[in-house]
Amino acid sequence: MDTEQDFLFFNPRIATKYNPFYEGEYLVIQSYPREHKLMVEHRSFDYKKAKSHCELENLAHDYTSFSLRIFHDDKLWEVNYEGQPQSISKQQNWRVAQEYLEAHYATHTDAEVVVCQCSYPYFSSLTSHISNSSQPITSWQSLTCLLESKGQDIQTCPNCNASLVRVDESEDDDFDFDVMMNYADQ
Template sequence: MDTLKDFLFLKANVAAEFNPFDEREYLVIQTYPRDQSLRVSKRSFDYESAKSYEIIVNMAHDCSSFGLRIFHNSKLWTVDFEGNPESISLEQDWKIAEKYFQPCCTNDVECEVNICQCSYPYFSTLRVDISDTGEYSSHLRLETCLVDDNSREIDHCPNCNCALIVEEDEDEDEDDLDETESTPLACIGCDNYHGQYYGGNMLVCGIHARGWDGENCPDYQQ
């Protein structure tokens, strides 16, 4: 006998969270803002339909962006102009181990699941100790938290190799922090990326001074 819960799976947005992806299935996913889980806005086996939806949904949202991916060999891939797999996507359907959702914070320990700029989730633990003389000391530990890779200490993102711990100089101002956080997604990990400001304008790289308008730069080099 069907239940109300069974009928929920007739809704595409609900089914997307539970039904496994199929080989060469197109997915329009939310690429910004990033979340701990993959946000799928549309699933389709028709490239033109998925591409049209991606364009429309990006035009309809000012504070969010969406990208077209294809499921191939159990991974998400970017798509070329003919709808074929092009390169491994930085965004994936990450599965976080259940233990990282259990409460573990105390008065002396702060912990949470964080999201790298490429969408990769990792777990941070900040322990604060107070000595007998009243001096404070802190220790930050970052570790992997995926189902198939967890509890491994890291300082760089295993997905895009971005530094997760940035040591700030005493003279570093807010503009410097903005530069660190403004790396275009298409440039993450690229050897050509420059990312320095000159006269208030950022020089992204020597090939594309203002950056590549899209996610898949043809001059990406690693």
């Protein structure tokens, strides 16, 4: 038996969110805060309507910002003042592998999908290993979690080259400030 949810896809506003993007289509996307999936607010083939919608969204939101992109050559591009592709966007429609999304939402794991400043999602997990001096060390390990390249160990973002290394916060608790002050006095 059909339910009300089954008929929602007759509503173009809802259905178009699940359609693939088309060449030359303008997308108004949420550019801040960034999520691990692309947040598309509006889609149109009319540059002026898309630009106007983007400006209205930015006026209406205090803690969220939106940007206009065009879908060209299977990527998102920034547009120039005429609505033509200008430069490739740092923010793309990343596809995270399902097992990493499941681990991200699991409550019993020290791991999560983290979003780089450029919007690239990666998987960060707490790992332990033994140092050369036989001491246990806890650190954050960064892995790619995209469908195409999942599981590769990374230190810098493949998209913007930013450092992804996170220092364990507990190491700060062991820092001896007295030793540092004595060293500085010498």
